[in-house]
Amino acid sequence: MKIGKIFKHLRKSKHITLQEAGQGIVSTPFLSRFENGLTDISFTHLLELLNRINVQLSEFEFLYQRQNTDNNDQLPNFQRAYQAGDVKKLQEYLLVWQKRKGKFAQLQAIQLKMMLVTLGKGKVSKRELSVLTAYFQSINNWTFFELYLFGHAILFLKVPVMLNLFKELQKKELIYEDFRNDNFSMLFYIYNNVILRMLDERFLDTAETLVTKLEKYFKDQDKDYYHRTRLFNLKGLTLYLKGQKKIGLSLIKKANLITYLTDHEESFLWNERAYLKKYLTPKELDTVFDFSDSGY
Amino acid sequence: MKIGKIFKHLRKSKHITLQEAGQGIVSTPFLSRFENGLTDISFTHLLELLNRINVQLSEFEFLYQRQNTDNNDQLPNFQRAYQAGDVKKLQEYLLVWQKRKGKFAQLQAIQLKMMLVTLGKGKVSKRELSVLTAYFQSINNWTFFELYLFGHAILFLKVPVMLNLFKELQKKELIYEDFRNDNFSMLFYIYNNVILRMLDERFLDTAETLVTKLEKYFKDQDKDYYHRTRLFNLKGLTLYLKGQKKIGLSLIKKANLITYLTDHEESFLWNERAYLKKYLTPKELDTVFDFSDSGY
């Protein structure tokens, strides 16, 4: 309940008086009590007040979340532990969520299990996968929560089921057109995983359609060099597998070159190389990772 | 006051009943009334409810803002008109804000004037600049609003004044360490403008210090290819002007090459070239924009 305190801090740092801040929105005495944690405030009034002192809700939220470390904001915690490969922590989270009841608790638990499997621990049962599938099929408005869940589920679902769900997602995805960065990254991650899966199963035409779809996204996204680069890579591999080896390899090399030039952490290119081993000949592999002719 | 409606939409699309959604937070009848716009809701309760249905506040805010087009959300409107070079629209905004009173209205008006000057229309008086300076000096907690304002003011302020304010900003900037994308872009934009201004005025050491500072930022920001690329460019120009011509040109060329490889809109490189004309010889200019040896 430190909301008021944060607001007070922001207001004071901009040298705005209670009167100025509240004028026409709430009374001075009330604002004072709110700032000192003696009363709650309505959402509408808070929005108006933030607008008055020129603070974005996202900024306010950021400061708010930062103070509530003990908070119920599960996703970031999951993500952190998962990206760090912290199996132990993920197992702890799993125990917590398995104890809780309700639909979402179950989904969270399954998500944690999938993460653990990816890290080489435990397994996911068929029943759990069908719970997942049923859930996705029932949802007609995907938010970050579902995107995140689906992103992890791609490798576990059977191809036709997965593709079917993905088609559902595509129908709704217009919502995310100019969405904030978080969700776009997640959406790209999903596309990336789906395309790789398609290539692996040799559904080459489907993969190509998806690549084309992604390309449209980037017409107006000039500055998103990273995702553009990854897309070169996806397109290259797709064309390569479809028989257009020369142009395919050229695109893959281009992606690698950009990655190399931007000084992306070395292990990233190693992983790329390890992955491409599955498809390319050793000679081709050497070519697409040879940057000596670039001058850098 | 469509907040409730949005919540209802999200809840229904996830097939959650009022009872499930409200359980332990608010009563079912109340939630119903809220969803149908018959009553307001406290900020805390809304946060809890959103968490219950697994929707991020940022997602909710996005949907909310999208519906309120007539809203008081000035910044995005400004930005859109400015980036589109829409002088007429900016002049309309200016008239609106000049009529309003209060400190912020005045600042908004000055900001619009600066935008117009950059686009070649109108001018900013000395008195207005001193109002700006006074404001910046008084603020000890910069939010997006101030960052945005300062970003546009850099070209108008006298160097010592500008540098002084910038130093103040640097002291506070830790707040933005892992800030959401919007603000980081703005912060980079400011650094970029300050460094270019420093180079222009031949404060080469200051420029170099700032470049070094920015480099630290990108140690953990592997995936931000775009800003990394821009940084190569800044560093290159700085080193070039400091006499390390060879390594400087090499960095500038690298930045241009990445920009070229990622298919960034053509006009971007033209602008770069036009800008560099001020510093480089025609021969050097040709070299750093020659990508024929890259193979693409």
Add this chain to the structure above:
DNA sequence: CATATTTTTAACCTATATGCAACTTTTTAT
């Protein structure tokens, strides 16, 4: 189609968000 579940509405009630006036504290000015 009928039945079960969910949602809405209503009436009345309580808790609390918010306003107003008087008060205390802090800042500013002389």
Add this chain to the structure above:
DNA sequence: ATAAAAAGTTGCATATAGGTTAAAAATATG
């Protein structure tokens, strides 16, 4: 240093957010 002004706080009044119960209306389910 002291008065004047501005900013912030407290006590009390009131509007409204929110609860309880129950019944009607709408939706889902079989």
